[in-house]
Amino acid sequence: MNNQIHNLYHKSNKAEKLIIGLMSGTSMDGLDIALCAFKGSGDQTKIRLLNFKTADYTALFRKQVKSIFSKRDVDLEMVCLMNEQIALTHALLINEAIAEWGFKNEDVDFIASHGQTIYHAPKLLHKQEGLPNGTLQIGDGDHIAVNTGIITLSDFRQKHIAAGGEGAPLAVYGDYLIFSKRGEDRIMLNIGGIANFTYLPSDVDPKKVFSTDIAPGNTLMDQYVQKHFDGIYYDKDAAIAKSGRVNHKLLNALLEHDFFEASFPKTTGPELFNLSYLEQAQIETQTESISREDIMATLCHFSAKGIAMAVQRTIGAHSQAKIFISGGGMHNLLLLELLHAALPNVQFETTDQLAINPDAKEAVLFALLANETLTGSIVDFGDREGVPSLSMGKISLPK
Template identity: 65%
Template sequence: MNKHWKQTFDIVQKAEKKIIGLMSGTSLDGLDIALCTLKGHGRRTEARVERFKTVPYTAEWKAEVKAIFSRHDADLERVCLLNEQTAIVHADMILSTLNEWNLKPADIDLIASHGQTIFHAPRALHGYENYPNGTLQIGDGDHIAVKTGIITLSDFRQKHLAAGGEGAPLAVYGDYLVFSKKGENRIMLNIGGIANFTFLPGDEDSKRVFSSDVGPGNTLMDQYMQQYFSQHFDQDGAVAGRGESNQDLLTALLDHPFFSAGMPKTTGPELFNLAYLESAQHRSATSGLSHEDVMATLCHFSARAIADAVLRTNEKSISLFMSGGGMHNRLLVSMLKELLPDALFFTTADLGIDPDAKEALLFAILANETMSGEPQPFSAESGIPSVCMGKISLPF
């Protein structure tokens, strides 16, 4: 037997696995690296984050990726080259971090790599009748496996598409396995570039579980801050806090079929970008607003999109657990609490998981399920295909 397939077979049967989960989001802050211990599988999964680090990207690397990110006119040669180069950059970051943690590649069973999304194209966005849902992540798994010497699972979203899903959100699989609690209705809210949540009913009925994007989290605020304030994001909502939300602009921003469409649904910066804001300002005759007032309105926009979606669950008693960069925006969180007065607010730290590490952990859980688990019995109506995901790359 090929030695790497034997190694894979041995890993499948391990009672406990050491898996590195990787996440690089649309904010392009850096690569999240979570060293996770996974025991069991399915509803018996026990997950623990042993070490976590975000390795920041250089300004030069961010510019490289932004040159092809969510662009209809992206240069195909650059896309091709960055698919390979992203993997090499990520592999170097993994090796450097392992060395910092006094670990060797041989100490790690698997890498679970999300890659870097550069375009997300569900039918609802692309509008081409004869084409399927689509999404594209760069960062080739074979390069990571060969350079690190660690078996790598990657390209998780493609199986989701092939089985009829939209390729996102994938958090529902790990959320259901690890965070469900009998007797408590939970919402696992991730406020990244795009905000999404998983609804976990207290009766633990998998057929009632669903996960959905709900609209912009940080993406529009971040884009506006970068354009007009030369800052990557609005620290603590300080800039937005100096302005006043404009109702006419807010109404125009919320006037899009995405918000009235049923859940689950997905979206991305392909829709929610500065061109979307410019159109809303034109329609609402608010182009003369101060930058601070625009930021206040964009913050209110994100809060309304999230709160309106939570209210559509029609559950009176909800415990809401936050993760993602947006949970650090104090103004955004205060708006959410005002809009959702009956919800109890927590972060995943209250469940023993670093909120910043949660997404990387979820991909480690997906890899564990692919190696040792079985598809969970979600309902077709929920938009959650009952599949295991991730392509396996061997290090030779």
């Protein structure tokens, strides 16, 4: 047996595995790095989050990624080069984090790398007859494996599409295994660039579980701030949005898209919800001259309304379900205030209450996907479009 294959086999069979999960989302503020200890698999999985950090990106690196992000026309040479550059940058940040935490690289068994999404194109959005769902994450797994010396699993979303899904969201697999609770309806709400949730029914039947994108989360607010307010990347504490007033004509126009009526599960991204989408709504409603503060207030209401509509559609207006929030949007105080007002019967918590740092949750979930690919058995989510029952992740060996 090849030594590298033997090493893969040996590490996969350890009683406890150390796996680093990585996540870099649409905000591109940095790389989430979560060092997790795993015992077991499937519904017997036991996870300990040992360390977590968000490693900052440099301004130059962020600019390079944004030059090819979520655009139909880009420099193909830059896409090619950034596939390697992202991986090399991530490998460097991983090596630094491991040393900072007092570990050695050989202590870590596996890396689970989400990569960096640069374009997401489900059929619902691209509408090109005869062409399939598509998505592209770059940050080559081989480069990460070679430059850290750690077996790396990456490119998770392609298997999901190959099996009939849309490539997103993937949280359904980890959320079901970690967070389901018999006797309690739960919604695991992640508010990142795009807001998505996983519905976990109280009877813990996997055939009823689904994950879906539901609305813009932070992406439009972040894009608008970065364009119109010098030197800041997001609206800290919703200070700008709180100083403005919602424009209901503009809000209603923003909500008039067939995405919001499409059935669950579904997926979207900044390819749809971007500044061009906002500008078109302003033209339609003749609101081009309203203040920037009013636009930010309206965008915050837009995110809250989209999220609330999806929750109500799933659990009903009077459900006693619990919502566990994670992602950057949980720090937006106005957004949370609006969600509480729209969903008065729902109890809100963060995943801290479930022993997972909410900022680390997505990185932890990709580490779990790797653990399931290495040692798990496939959970049967039923024969449903958009929720294929499968394992995911391509394996890259260090040598």
